[in-house]
Amino acid sequence: MLIALRFDCVLSAKELAAVANIAPSTASEHLTKLTVAGLISCKKVGRSRLYSITDGDVCDLIDGITAHADRIGSRHEDKSRLPKAVKHSRLCLDHLGGELGCLVSNAMFSGGYLRHTPKGPEVTRDGEGWLSSHEIGKHFPNEHLRCPLRLCHDWTHGGYHLGGGIAAALLATFVERDWLRTRRGEIAVSLTPKGITGLGKTFGLDLRQVTG
Amino acid sequence: MLIALRFDCVLSAKELAAVANIAPSTASEHLTKLTVAGLISCKKVGRSRLYSITDGDVCDLIDGITAHADRIGSRHEDKSRLPKAVKHSRLCLDHLGGELGCLVSNAMFSGGYLRHTPKGPEVTRDGEGWLSSHEIGKHFPNEHLRCPLRLCHDWTHGGYHLGGGIAAALLATFVERDWLRTRRGEIAVSLTPKGITGLGKTFGLDLRQVTG
DNA sequence: ACAAAACTTCGGTAAATGCCGAAGCATGGC
DNA sequence: GCCATGCTTCGGCATTTACCGAAGTTTTGT
Numbered sequence: 001m002l003i004a005l006r007f008d009c010v011l012s013a014k015e016l017a018a019v020a021n022i023a024p025s026t027a028s029e030h031l032t033k034l035t036v037a038g039l040i041s042c043k044k045v046g047r048s049r050l051y052s053i054t055d056g057d058v059c060d061l062i063d064g065i066t067a068h069a070d071r072i073g074s075r076h077e078d079k080s081r082l083p084k085a086v087k088h089s090r091l092c093l094d095h096l097g098g099e100l101g102c103l104v105s106n107a108m109f110s111g112g113y114l115r116h117t118p119k120g121p122e123v124t125r126d127g128e129g130w131l132s133s134h135e136i137g138k139h140f141p142n143e144h145l146r147c148p149l150r151l152c153h154d155w156t157h158g159g160y161h162l163g164g165g166i167a168a169a170l171l172a173t174f175v176e177r178d179w180l181r182t183r184r185g186e187i188a189v190s191l192t193p194k195g196i197t198g199l200g201k202t203f204g205l206d207l208r209q210v211t212g
Numbered sequence: 213m214l215i216a217l218r219f220d221c222v223l224s225a226k227e228l229a230a231v232a233n234i235a236p237s238t239a240s241e242h243l244t245k246l247t248v249a250g251l252i253s254c255k256k257v258g259r260s261r262l263y264s265i266t267d268g269d270v271c272d273l274i275d276g277i278t279a280h281a282d283r284i285g286s287r288h289e290d291k292s293r294l295p296k297a298v299k300h301s302r303l304c305l306d307h308l309g310g311e312l313g314c315l316v317s318n319a320m321f322s323g324g325y326l327r328h329t330p331k332g333p334e335v336t337r338d339g340e341g342w343l344s345s346h347e348i349g350k351h352f353p354n355e356h357l358r359c360p361l362r363l364c365h366d367w368t369h370g371g372y373h374l375g376g377g378i379a380a381a382l383l384a385t386f387v388e389r390d391w392l393r394t395r396r397g398e399i400a401v402s403l404t405p406k407g408i409t410g411l412g413k414t415f416g417l418d419l420r421q422v423t424g
Numbered sequence: 425a426c427a428a429a430a431c432t433t434c435g436g437t438a439a440a441t442g443c444c445g446a447a448g449c450a451t452g453g454c
Numbered sequence: 455g456c457c458a459t460g461c462t463t464c465g466g467c468a469t470t471t472a473c474c475g476a477a478g479t480t481t482t483g484t
Contacts, residue, residue, distance in 0.1 A: 012460080012461095013460075013461060013462095014459095014460065014461080024460080024461065024462090025461085025462075025463080025464095027461095028461060028462055028463085029462085029463090032462085046460090047459060047460050047461075048459095048460060048461085049460080049461070
């Protein structure tokens with residue numbers, strides 16, 4: 001349920017019961033436990049109850065646990081079996097991960113558009129200008145519910161890439177400009193020739209290697 | 213058990229059974245589970261098995277969960293009932309917390325001795341010089357096992373203070389210089405007149421209010 | 425070689441947990 | 455006003471869990 005919410009931000013009790021594959025009554029009981037524990041919050045809308053993750057701290061908690069699970073789970077897995085494209089650039093839920101995701105993230109920090117704070121990454125004054133000049137909206141779907149920006153531990157690459165609403169908006173822009181292409185149900189993201197120049201100029205990266 | 217290990221770094225199965233108040237056989241079973249889950253690691257020494265937390269990522273995980281528990285737990289508590297001294301300066305396991313802990317932490321970041329990175333706080337080149345010039349050892353007990361520096365969410369004050377081995381070494385130095393005094397079994401830390409001037413000069417703080 | 429210490433494995437028990445279906449409560453549509 | 459929908463509460467069942475003590479294993483000390 002928490003992982004489903006980590007992706008979809010807002011889900012009803014019925015939907016959460018469906019993803020967990022349990023009866024609505026069981027789901028209801030479990031959802032109250034999660035709510036009492038402060039992990040999720042509930043909002044009554046009509047005759048539905050819409051649940052979402054309480055705040056960014058809880059998101060980090062969930063990410064930390066899933067990242068740990070990935071580390072443990074992949075301990076005896078052969079990572080080299082992953083297609084090269086997936087290692088290089090892949091979707092992490094609804095934003096960009098893999099080597100390309102980490103490169104973009106690093107470039108935005110070293111370019112002074114983002115900075116690290118004890119509460120996580122933050123958009124600088126420069127960054128706000130940069131985002132709007134590139135027509136990358138500060139506004140994204142479910143803005144009021146979703147963590148705008150966070151760091152995502154990248155288990156295929158060992159670094160960090162950007163997550164949260166702004167990261168999702170970034171990916172949407174890249175796809176819109178045909179710099180990247182995604183296919184429904186596939187985790188791999190393909191970098192177009194246009195993207196090599198576009199992303200390269202925008203972030204000062206040499207991406208000719210990344211297509212692999 | 214994990215919280216005990218977060219403080220003591222290395223504990224034997226017997227000791228962990230004692231802190232959890234369960235029979236050695238039960239502890240053994242549980243420790244196996246934690247080990248399989250990759251949360252703790254085991255080292256055979258003589259006839260004992262010494263357990264410690266696997267790595268810094270797991271430390272972060274534990275800290276995140278305890279921090280969340282603090283947030284939730286303190287939601288319906290009356291914080292104002294805490295003695296003023298505890299709110300101002302208190303022990304957080306083996307290092308300095310409370311308002312004073314946060315002030316010292318902030319001063320070290322803004323002084324350029326520490327900086328934030330995605331993996332947590334880091335000592336800068338300046339900071340290393342500063343630490344050694346103040347005779348605050350980079351070396352501390354269990355150095356090889358313990359996280360050297362991390363951020364601790366401070367639930368009495370709402371900010372962050374420093375944790376980890378370096379923070380423990382800092383407190384030890386402050387106590388040694390009689391800037392602060394601790395009493396066995398007590399969480400409150402008292403700031404001496406010497407400390408008001410000493411810490412004040414060292415970190416550029418006006419601490420006359422903090423004694424409260 | 426023998427005993428003690430530290431830990432694990434095994435068998436059994438009591439408590440907690442997850443789960444479901446039926447019934448009960450709100451809300452929205454007709 | 456009435457029914458359908460979405461959710462919760464309740465009672466009860468099956469499974470799982472935590473736990474202990476006894477017995478077994480390895481290592482240390484004498």
